[in-house]
Amino acid sequence: MSRPPIDLRSDTVTKPTPAMRLAMAEAEVGDDVYGEDPTVLALEARTAALLGKEAALFTPSGTMANQIAVGVHCRPGDELICSATSHVYLWEAGGIARLWGVTPRTFPGDAGLLTLAEIEESVRPDDQHFVRTRLVTLENTHNRGGGPVHPIEDVRAIARWAKQQGLAMHLDGARLMNAVVASGIAASEWAKSFDTVSICFSKGLGAPVGSALAGSTEAILQARRLRKLLGGGMRQAGILAAGALYALGHNVERLAEDHAHALILAEAFSDVEGVQIESWPVETNLVWVTVDPALATAAEVAAHLRLHGVLTSALGDQTLRACTHLDVSRADVERAAEVIRGIEPEALAAETVVY
Incomplete structure (x- = not known):
């Protein structure tokens, strides 16, 4: 019997553990739209405390949490400042403009990380010809930048x-x-610099569904109305919130394992001629690489790895991402590293790639 593939496409592919499933099955529930789901209320209180904020709101996804934040802080005709590779701008289906009529103003950043020097002249004049600059959004860790941690002094300065x-x-x-x-x-301490903060439970923390938005009591009251507008008002959502609570209680410290595993993968990719790590050193659980066109396309490399039992994401013509998570063991990562080191022109040329 063949072994199951090692899935490095994303940290969203994790499955709830038996213990998490049990916690979800036993969760006490109520109607969350009426504010009567005790497990959701417990998760929101715990998240607010974790982030040092007055209140929090459970949402189905991180995209919804981010978009609600834009709606809380901005009005049609306003402008927000963000990195050109930030999730809120790049991967949220144009929600900034489509949902809120807000204009994004983007800056490259260093691996997507903005500095004050880059944006300090960006505020528009108070003039009827211009949009009103209202919001700065940062992403930590920065996905498209290779998962780097935003230096806290830069965050504080901004x-x-x-x-x-x-x-x-x-x-x-x-x-x-x-x-x-x-x-x-x-x-x-990270959250202290921000009016609102989103946090995802369904990535490295391993819950099957859910994110939260935290901020002041007033901001979260507004956020609750916008969540309803977007169709995010859930009912007996405590079943989902229980998974997130379990994740916060059991799966935080072990993220260090994912970071160590990502470094193993990065070192393997760096040994392959024609493959370059986009951001070094690899700090957390994301490994982004650029494939030299002389070697292959990213899709061809991903297909090669798939044939040998390793799943990755081709996210551009020459761009590949691998992501570690709690469903990938040290043995899995070491086996994946062996497969990665086997990437070579002869091996790729010998394979029949089916798209």
């Missing part, structure tokens, strides 16, 4: 400037707990 300019701050913290574990800096 936050001080934003306050002086009258701008709100939102953190896309989809992988914030990876940043916490990698840096040793508490989640509440």
Whole structure:
């Protein structure tokens, strides 16, 4: 019997463990739209405390949490500042403009990480010809940048400037707990610089569904109305919230294993002629690589790896991503590294690739 593939496409592919499933099955539930689901209320309280905020709101996805934050802070005709490779701009189906009539103003950043020097002249004049600059969004860790942790001094400097300019701050913290574990800096300390913070439970933390948005009591009251507008008002959602609570209680510290595993994969890719790591050193659980066209396309490399039992994501003509998570063991990663080191022109040329 063949072994199951090693799935490195994303940390969203994790399956709930038996213990998490039991916690979900036994969850006490109520109607969350009426504010009567005790497990959802417990998760929201725990998330708010974790992030040092007054309140939090459970949402079905990180995309919804981020988009709600834009809706809370901005009005049609406003502008937000973000990295050109940020999730809120690149991978949320144009929600900034389609949902809220907000214009994104993007900056390259260093591996997607913005600095004050890059954006400090970006606020539009108070003039009828211009949009109104209202919001700065940062992402920590930064997915498309290769999973780097945003230096906290840079975050603090941007936050001080934003306050002086009258701008709100939102953190896309989809992988914030990876940043916490990698840096040793508490989640509440990271969140201190922001008016709102999103956090995802269904990536490295391993819950099957869900994110949360945290902020002031007033901001979360507004957010709750926008969640309903977007169809995110769930009913007996405690079954899902229980998985997120279990994840917070059991799966945070072990993220360090994912980071160590990602480094093994990165070292394997770096041994392959014609493959270059996009961001070094690899700090957390994401490995982004560029494939030299002289070797192959990213899709061809991904197909080769798939044939040998390793799943990765081709996310551009020459761009490939591998992502470690709790369903990938050290033995799995070491086997994947062996397969990766076997990438060579002769092997690729000998295979019949079916798309």
